[in-house]
Amino acid sequence: MSDLTKILDKSTYKLFLFTFLLGILTYGFTLTTYTISVDNELPILADFGLDVGRWAQNLILYHLFGGHLRYFSVILSLFLFSVAAVQISKLLKFNGFAAFFFCGLFINFPQLSYQIIFGMMAVIAALGVLLSFLSVKMFLKGLDEESILLKIVYFLSIALLLMFTLAMYQAFIFIPITLYLILFFQKTFDEAFKISLEIKKALLFAVIIIISGILYSISVKIICPLQQGGYIESFVSGGSGGGFFSNFINISGTNLSGNFFYGEKLYSIASVLIIVLTVNLFLKKKHFIYRLLVLLVLIISPFTLSYFITNGYHPPRIYVTSSLVFAFVITFAINQLKISSSKITLTAVTSIFILNIYFVTMLFSSNNKIYKNDRRVAEKIDNAIQTKYPSFYTTEKSIYFYGYFPYEYHQKYRLDKSEIFGGSVFNWDNGNNYRIINFFREADIAEYNMIDKEKFDLVKDSIAKMPIWPDYESIKMINNSVIVKLGKDKGGLLYFE
Numbered sequence: 070m071s072d073l074t075k076i077l078d079k080s081t082y083k084l085f086l087f088t089f090l091l092g093i094l095t096y097g098f099t100l101t102t103y104t105i106s107v108d109n110e111l112p113i114l115a116d117f118g119l120d121v122g123r124w125a126q127n128l129i130l131y132h133l134f135g136g137h138l139r140y141f142s143v144i145l146s147l148f149l150f151s152v153a154a155v156q157i158s159k160l161l162k163f164n165g166f167a168a169f170f171f172c173g174l175f176i177n178f179p180q181l182s183y184q185i186i187f188g189m190m191a192v193i194a195a196l197g198v199l200l201s202f203l204s205v206k207m208f209l210k211g212l213d214e215e216s217i218l219l220k221i222v223y224f225l226s227i228a229l230l231l232m233f234t235l236a237m238y239q240a241f242i243f244i245p246i247t248l249y250l251i252l253f254f255q256k257t258f259d260e261a262f263k264i265s266l267e268i269k270k271a272l273l274f275a276v277i278i279i280i281s282g283i284l285y286s287i288s289v290k291i292i293c294p295l296q297q298g299g300y301i302e303s304f305v306s307g308g309s310g311g312g313f314f315s316n317f318i319n320i321s322g323t324n325l326s327g328n329f330f331y332g333e334k335l336y337s338i339a340s341v342l343i344i345v346l347t348v349n350l351f352l353k354k355k356h357f358i359y360r361l362l363v364l365l366v367l368i369i370s371p372f373t374l375s376y377f378i379t380n381g382y383h384p385p386r387i388y389v390t391s392s393l394v395f396a397f398v399i400t401f402a403i404n405q406l407k408i409s410s411s412k413i414t415l416t417a418v419t420s421i422f423i424l425n426i427y428f429v430t431m432l433f434s435s436n437n438k439i440y441k442n443d444r445r446v447a448e449k450i451d452n453a454i455q456t457k458y459p460s461f462y463t464t465e466k467s468i469y470f471y472g473y474f475p476y477e478y479h480q481k482y483r484l485d486k487s488e489i490f491g492g493s494v495f496n497w498d499n500g501n502n503y504r505i506i507n508f509f510r511e512a513d514i515a516e517y518n519m520i521d522k523e524k525f526d527l528v529k530d531s532i533a534k535m536p537i538w539p540d541y542e543s544i545k546m547i548n549n550s551v552i553v554k555l556g557k558d559k560g561g562l563l564y565f566e
Contacts, residue, residue, distance in 0.1 A: 085155045088172040092147035095177050095426050096185065099433040100143055104440045107492035109188045110508040112136060117189070122289045125236035126193050139188025146185055149195030150176055156202050157393070161251065166409040167400050170418050174396035177425045179332025181392055182432050183385040186489055190386070193237050197389065200234045201244035205252070208274055224277055231281035232288060240374060240389050242278065247370055247390040249274055251397055254363040257356045264359060313376065320375045320383070325368065330385040331487040332428040335421055339398040343368050346402055367394055384488055436490040438482040443494050444512050451515045453544050454551055464549040469520040469563075471532050472556030473500025500560025522565040524550045 093100065113136030118126040130138055138145075154172040163171045184194035204227045211223030234241045253271060256262055323329045327337035343364055350360050371391040375383045385391075399418075408414045454461055474495040476483075483491035494508040502519055509515045520528075528547045535554045536542050543554045 088151040142191035146191035153198040178392040197241035342402040
């Protein structure tokens with residue numbers, strides 16, 4: 070027994086090492102370059118995340134790590150994602166080449182980039198996957214317990230664990246659901262499979278998830294000062310643009326073909342393999358309808374949130390199960406077709422790894438170019454202020470950035486459909502003063518302070534006649550407050566407006 074344990078531990082260690090090293094290779098560019106992307110300029114303060122109900126995120130980032138976790142978030146997130154991938158592969162009983170395929174495809178799929186780019190989100194995203202795995206693992210163990218009391222303890226613990234997971238990022242609730250859906254699908258291949266029994270288990274798991282949602286809602290009311298009309302509500306604030314069905318068809322079609330966001334292109338492989346699996350399972354006949362329904366739900370499940378978004382903004386970071394579904398479908402298809410050790414398969418999977426490394430590197434390279442461009446502009450603005458108004462640095466350094474740069478300002482560095490990776494601090498949120506001022510600070514260019522209402526009232530009537538940057542007169546000091554006019558249209562509102 071001890072020899073078997075050693076063999077298992079050795080194989081697990083090798084699998085983890087492979088996954089982690091592939092993750093480092095995939096994210097090599099961002100690990101070796103310094104970039105301040107949009108959102109990473111913001112400090113982690115005492116109320117961070119509370120206004121959107123993410124009190125667990127606040128607890129981890131601010132109270133446990135004092136806002137410093139983001140400075141080594143990429144490498145730590147890759148470590149945790151690798152641990153999660155290995156544990157999920159064991160849960161799904163992938164062995165040999167299949168385990169390596171699954172873990173590699175999971176860590177390597179570019180959707181993770183849209184989470185890892187955020188210093189405050191990278192580690193949280195990895196923890197979300199780990200805790201989701203743990204909740205499903207505990208549920209399976211709870212089912213095997215004979216003691217009713219122990220079952221209750223397990224199931225209540227799972228509800229609390231999922232409540233915490235929701236409080237880190239609400240979209241994480243789809244991870245345990247997707248994991249259980251995959252396990253349900255695999256169960257249909259067991260000789261002892263009984264649909265009525267498995268549906269009862271699934272309903273029990275659904276009840277636990279509902280309870281976790283109720284507990285989360287109660288916790289939010291107690292802990293978080295939620296704002297009406299805030300960030301989350303903004304996703305459903307616009308028109309649906311053609312109705313739910315039209316939205317469903319467009320979003321599904323674009324995602325299944327891998328054209329919804331930059332780096333998603335190879336998701337189309339999973340889509341094609343669903344067709345291949347459908348034919349394969351049809352020929353086997355047994356439980357075909359159940360298997361087909363689960364597969365169809367599984368392949369579109371990562372995009373569930375998008376079906377309900379009406380404002381037209383679909384950030385790829387909300388597709389938190391894309392990597393899981395992508396990795397599972399390809400690995401399962403390889404196993405089902407019995408081609409895991411084929412040289413063609415090894416070459417094809419290696420090619421997927423290489424292409425995804427290219428996509429991820431291009432994303433972070435583009436983002437780095439935009440950061441460098443923003444930094445150059447920020448240095449020019451600060452230099453112009455120092456040259457024109459040297460006395461400004463003896464004042465309270467109150468500054469107001471009016472307007473924002475158009476997309477053309479950084480268009481040549483942007484990749485199409487790259488969302489946050491193509492964002493410039495001088496354009497995002499239509500010129501958000503809080504972001505811009507924090508960017509100057511985080512990039513170690515200048516320490517400015519936001520203008521207050523009293524000072525703003527003294528300068529606001531002088532802005533209209535000013536030319537826009539880079540005109541020399543686009544910077545003006547009035548009553549010890551500096552105005553920098555970035556664009557002709559007013560930008561984001563100040564905190565007192």
